[in-house]
Amino acid sequence: MDAYITSNRELWDKWAEAHVTGSHYDVPGFIAGGNRLHSIELEEVGDVSGKSLLHLQCHFGLDTLSWARLGAVATGADFSPVAIEAARDIAKEYCLPATFVLSNLYNLPDNLCGAFDIVYTSYGTIYWLPDLPLWAEVIAHFLKPGGAFHIVDFHPMGMVFDGTEPGLRLGYPYFHGDEPIIEEVHGSYAEADADVHGREVGWAHTVAAGHHVQYGFETIGPDVWATDAPQMGFAQITAVSTTPAVPEPSSLAFLATSAIGLLSFRRNKKS
Numbered sequence: 160m161d162a163y164i165t166s167n168r169e170l171w172d173k174w175a176e177a178h179v180t181g182s183h184y185d186v187p188g189f190i191a192g193g194n195r196l197h198s199i200e201l202e203e204v205g206d207v208s209g210k211s212l213l214h215l216q217c218h219f220g221l222d223t224l225s226w227a228r229l230g231a232v233a234t235g236a237d238f239s240p241v242a243i244e245a246a247r248d249i250a251k252e253y254c255l256p257a258t259f260v261l262s263n264l265y266n267l268p269d270n271l272c273g274a275f276d277i278v279y280t281s282y283g284t285i286y287w288l289p290d291l292p293l294w295a296e297v298i299a300h301f302l303k304p305g306g307a308f309h310i311v312d313f314h315p316m317g318m319v320f321d322g323t324e325p326g327l328r329l330g331y332p333y334f335h336g337d338e339p340i341i342e343e344v345h346g347s348y349a350e351a352d353a354d355v356h357g358r359e360v361g362w363a364h365t366v367a368a369g370h371h372v373q374y375g376f377e378t379i380g381p382d383v384w385a386t387d388a389p390q391m392g393f394a395q396i397t398a399v400s401t402t403p404a405v406p407e408p409s410s411l412a413f414l415a416t417s418a419i420g421l422l423s424f425r426r427n428k429k430s
């Protein structure tokens with residue numbers, strides 16, 4: 160497992176370097192006062208001013224800094240030294256108040272103290288994580304009793320298509336397996352022409368319909384959220400919204416990849 164994490168970290172180091180100077184993340188636009196957060200998470204998370212917020216898998220920090228600009232006492236964490244250094248540099252240079260912690264997600268309790276009002280993670284998260292119950296434990300560890308966890312991410316259905324050729328072709332598993340999905344990578348999701356070559360190791364995590372009903376959820380979400388949430392001391396506070404962002408009936412794959420799911424949980428006050 161360590162070899163997989165190391166391989167991913169090497170890739171993310173290269174991607175972080177390419178993304179800081181690339182056009183997709185638009186660092187100059189952010190520095191000029193932009194906010195990188197979308198309405199779906201802004202509306203869901205609500206007023207963050209004065210609240211402590213831990214952003215997991217924060218990449219090079221623009222979203223964390225966006226929360227800080229909205230008044231959150233923000234901490235970002237990521238396992239890529241290149242990303243964390245870039246985040247710290249941007250925060251320092253532009254006097255933006257946020258703290259950044261370098262850590263593999265699973266070791267974060269060893270590298271960060273404190274409890275947070277909000278734990279947040281977004282857009283490209285659990286695919287990189289082999290073990291969701293352990294991930295949930297980390298989240299529970301950092302949430303204050305009564306605090307809220309929010310995740311916004313792409314619908315996993317969007318991950319099953321082979322996008323290398325035209326047409327709708329299944330290329331990847333939908334269901335979680337012990338073996339990871341391993342891919343050679345050229346370029347990046349944000350900068351297709353970046354001079355980056357590496358190996359990506361990911362894990363499928365499914366969306367379950369049945370479990371939600373069992374727990375009174377009207378949502379999408381990986382099994383673990385629905386089945387383990389009560390045991391982890393979470394109660395779900397809101398329903399999910401899926402947004403087929405752009406109507407494009409000719410391309411089912413496009414619709415699937417455009418679907419965004421959002422889940423929120425509140426940690427029970429007693430646990």
Ligand SMILES: C[S@@+](CC[C@H](N)C(=O)[O-])C[C@H]1O[C@@H](n2cnc3c(N)ncnc32)[C@H](O)[C@@H]1O
Nearest residue numbers: 171216218237238239262263264281282283287
């Ligand atoms: C797609 S990015 C998240 C996107 C982010 N919301 C953004 O738009 O900037 C995924 C992040 O997860 C981080 N990551 C992947 N595996 C990790 C792990 N095991 N521990 C900590 N961070 C990890 C990567 O370094 C990367 O920054």
